[in-house]
Amino acid sequence: MTPETQKQLGITEASAKKLAKLHIHTLWDLVLHLPLRYEDETHITPIADAPLATPVQIEAEVVHQEVQFRPRKQLLVKVEDAAGSLLFLRFIHFYPSQQKQLAVGNRIRALGEIKHGFFGNEMIHPKIRSADHQGLAESLTPVYPTVNGLNQPTLRRLIQAALNQLPLHDSLPDALLSQLKLPHLAESLALLHAPPPELSVRDIQNGALPAWQRLKFDELLAQQLSMRLARQKRLSGSAAPIHGNQSLSTPLLAALPFALTAAQQRTLAEISHDLAQPHPMHRLLQGDVGSGKTIVAALAALAAIEAGFQVAVMAPTEILAEQHYLKFSQWLAPLGVNIAWLSGSLKKRAKDAAKADMANGNTQLAIGTHALFQDDVAFHNLGLVIVDEQHRFGVAQRLALKDKGADVHQLMMSATPIPRTLAMSFFADLDVSIIDELPPGRTPIKTKLVNNARRAEVEGFVRHTVAQGRQVYWVCPLIEESETLQLQTATDTHAQLQTAFADLRVGLVHGRLKAAEKAAVMQAFSSGSLHILVATTVIEVGVDVPNASLMVIEHAERMGLAQLHQLRGRVGRGAAASVCVLLFAEPLSDLAKARLKVIFEHTDGFEIARQDLNIRGPGEFLGARQSGAPMLRFANLEEDLPLLEAARNLAPQLLAQQPEVVEKHLSRWLASREHYLGA
Ligand code: ADP
Ligand code: MG
Numbered sequence: 195m196t197p198e199t200q201k202q203l204g205i206t207e208a209s210a211k212k213l214a215k216l217h218i219h220t221l222w223d224l225v226l227h228l229p230l231r232y233e234d235e236t237h238i239t240p241i242a243d244a245p246l247a248t249p250v251q252i253e254a255e256v257v258h259q260e261v262q263f264r265p266r267k268q269l270l271v272k273v274e275d276a277a278g279s280l281l282f283l284r285f286i287h288f289y290p291s292q293q294k295q296l297a298v299g300n301r302i303r304a305l306g307e308i309k310h311g312f313f314g315n316e317m318i319h320p321k322i323r324s325a326d327h328q329g330l331a332e333s334l335t336p337v338y339p340t341v342n343g344l345n346q347p348t349l350r351r352l353i354q355a356a357l358n359q360l361p362l363h364d365s366l367p368d369a370l371l372s373q374l375k376l377p378h379l380a381e382s383l384a385l386l387h388a389p390p391p392e393l394s395v396r397d398i399q400n401g402a403l404p405a406w407q408r409l410k411f412d413e414l415l416a417q418q419l420s421m422r423l424a425r426q427k428r429l430s431g432s433a434a435p436i437h438g439n440q441s442l443s444t445p446l447l448a449a450l451p452f453a454l455t456a457a458q459q460r461t462l463a464e465i466s467h468d469l470a471q472p473h474p475m476h477r478l479l480q481g482d483v484g485s486g487k488t489i490v491a492a493l494a495a496l497a498a499i500e501a502g503f504q505v506a507v508m509a510p511t512e513i514l515a516e517q518h519y520l521k522f523s524q525w526l527a528p529l530g531v532n533i534a535w536l537s538g539s540l541k542k543r544a545k546d547a548a549k550a551d552m553a554n555g556n557t558q559l560a561i562g563t564h565a566l567f568q569d570d571v572a573f574h575n576l577g578l579v580i581v582d583e584q585h586r587f588g589v590a591q592r593l594a595l596k597d598k599g600a601d602v603h604q605l606m607m608s609a610t611p612i613p614r615t616l617a618m619s620f621f622a623d624l625d626v627s628i629i630d631e632l633p634p635g636r637t638p639i640k641t642k643l644v645n646n647a648r649r650a651e652v653e654g655f656v657r658h659t660v661a662q663g664r665q666v667y668w669v670c671p672l673i674e675e676s677e678t679l680q681l682q683t684a685t686d687t688h689a690q691l692q693t694a695f696a697d698l699r700v701g702l703v704h705g706r707l708k709a710a711e712k713a714a715v716m717q718a719f720s721s722g723s724l725h726i727l728v729a730t731t732v733i734e735v736g737v738d739v740p741n742a743s744l745m746v747i748e749h750a751e752r753m754g755l756a757q758l759h760q761l762r763g764r765v766g767r768g769a770a771a772s773v774c775v776l777l778f779a780e781p782l783s784d785l786a787k788a789r790l791k792v793i794f795e796h797t798d799g800f801e802i803a804r805q806d807l808n809i810r811g812p813g814e815f816l817g818a819r820q821s822g823a824p825m826l827r828f829a830n831l832e833e834d835l836p837l838l839e840a841a842r843n844l845a846p847q848l849l850a851q852q853p854e855v856v857e858k859h860l861s862r863w864l865a866s867r868e869h870y871l872g873a
């Protein structure tokens with residue numbers, strides 16, 4: 195908070211620090227600090243009429259008070275209201291001042307929820323105030339999110355001060371507001387901070403209240419405007435147009451053991467068209483697990499390399515990056531392309547050498563983790579960045595990429611379909627190409643749900659599969675709470691399977707292995723020298739071993755749908771009929787049952803993603819959770835779809851006709867968040 199703001203509010207440095215904890219730095223932040231909920235102190239409910247488990251205010255006289263010590267120290271107070279009804283008030287934590295306030299004979303008001311208690315009906319930790327000389331509140335009392343040492347009355351006072359001092363001129367013209375049937379912003383904020391007497395708690399907590407609608411709309415509009423501006427900026431920015439001459443792609447296509455599917459050809463054409471533009475491409479290549487995105491990306495990379503540019507391929511995990519490294523090397527090294535590998539775990543010397551080759555232009559294709567976009571990495575003439583599973587990167591990494599890759603073409607790849615509302619909002623500046631068919635000749639994967647009690651049968655099936663010359667993945671249970679436990683489980687499972695299959699070669703791969711060890715195990719499995727690969731969920735993305743035809747997943751009930759789908763997609767990549775065994779342990783929660791049913795019944799990733807959205811809502815896309823930055827504070831993409839659509843329709847109109855409105859609106863709403871929204 196600036197000293198001026200502090201002075202305007204008349205608060206100390208210490209209070210300013212507390213406000214900072216609530217992310218409040220300006221008057222505007224204060225007025226946007228909206229109540230969590232409201233308390234109704236506008237009337238008194240007779241104890242006898244009070245509904246249970248609903249906040250009510252009662253007025254009564256204290257008739258008894260005692261401090262009990264069993265089962266623990268607590269203050270127990272008995273009160274009686276005008277109608278003669280009794281109620282207990284109970285406090286586990288209390289101060290002497292409260293005992294005084296609740297002395298026998300005092301008339302008090304208590305606000306809280308009544309529950310059935312041990313002695314009779316009671317309120318636990320109600321809010322107490324004296325009933326003497328105090329009229330009832332005229333309107334609902336807002337309750338704000340707060341931190342220790344900053345009480346509600348202080349917050350309320352500061353917010354009211356901010357409301358009075360801040361010129362809340364509307365950023366949107368009146369004509370527009372009446373057309374949208376939305377109230378003014380100043381009026382909306384005033385109402386939400388100090389509701390008028392006629393509003394009930396139900397009314398004001400309803401998101402359909404015009405005041406709420408106004409805030410949500412403003413927020414969504416700011417998002418739409420900034421997205422469109424980002425797009426305009428990108429389209430007006432410059433990037434070197436890339437025209438491949440096919441000198442490398444033709445021999446690669448000739449050497450491939452397969453022909454591209456129609457969907458692969460179409461998406462490649464879309465990408466090539468973008469690459470030839472003089473402004474940066476920003477395209478997502480979306481396709482289900484196994485749909486063959488990698489070859490499309492490799493061909494896009496070749497176009498850039500043919501035109502004399504460097505290409506960077508970035509993946510969110512070392513395992514996945516290594517898989518790309520192996521695949522790209524297999525395809526491109528024979529064509530004479532210089533490929534470099536860069537990851538965080540590389541030894542300093544190797545890393546320095548790789549960086550030197552990237553900087554002097556020797557390297558034509560660099561593959562790695564986000565280490566590729568660290569500060570000290572420089573490219574000679576980077577033309578294209580390919581990012582796999584972009585949504586798995588954290589916001590910081592995406593920003594680093596955004597800054598470094600500002601004037602280069604970007605191709606993102608993902609197997610996770612973007613829900614429509616997200617595509618309309620956060621991904622508005624993204625062109626999408628979809629691979630909507632699988633390569634021919636795949637035999638569909640058979641999914642079996644097997645109770646963990648029948649594990650022995652599964653072991654028999656593993657033997658049978660190996661006897662036929664096929665390989666097996668065995669995925670260990672996910673233990674989200676503890677990485678150490680997770681590791682332990684993987685090691686235990688490995689030991690146990692080694693005993694069970696003493697005559698087979700069983701490998702183990704998990705997240706804690708050194709990169710070189712991981713690569714060695716994966717290589718051994720790819721080349722067929724391991725029969726069984728015990729793995730944690732690190733193999734979830736991108737691993738490609740066509741000879742593996744059986745996937746066993748332990749405790750499948752603990753995993754999310756997207757994860758199960760990705761894991762299952764590791765098999766069914768060759769000609770052999772593949773099986774995915776989902777081991778589960780009872781009892782199953784309803785959620786787990788619903789998920790297992792979906793994964794059992796469906797193989798189409800888009801359908802699974804759709805059902806997933808139904809089951810659990812959109813929250814997890816985008817890596818927004820990792821960032822901790824709220825994507826939207828007031829609006830909810832699912833509930834507020836009509837507002838989102840209205841904002842989306844209005845944005846281009848405002849940008850074209852009323853730039854001053856855009857400017858005003860964005861400067862108010864996006865001050866510090868713009869950077870995030872575009873990431
Ligand atoms: P994903 O889209 O999940 O990244 P991959 O690119 O790893 O899929 O491709 C899965 C497998 O399919 C790989 O073994 C790849 O070589 C193979 N493949 C890709 N395109 C075709 C095609 N047109 N015909 C046959 N096999 C293909
Ligand atoms: Mg892939």
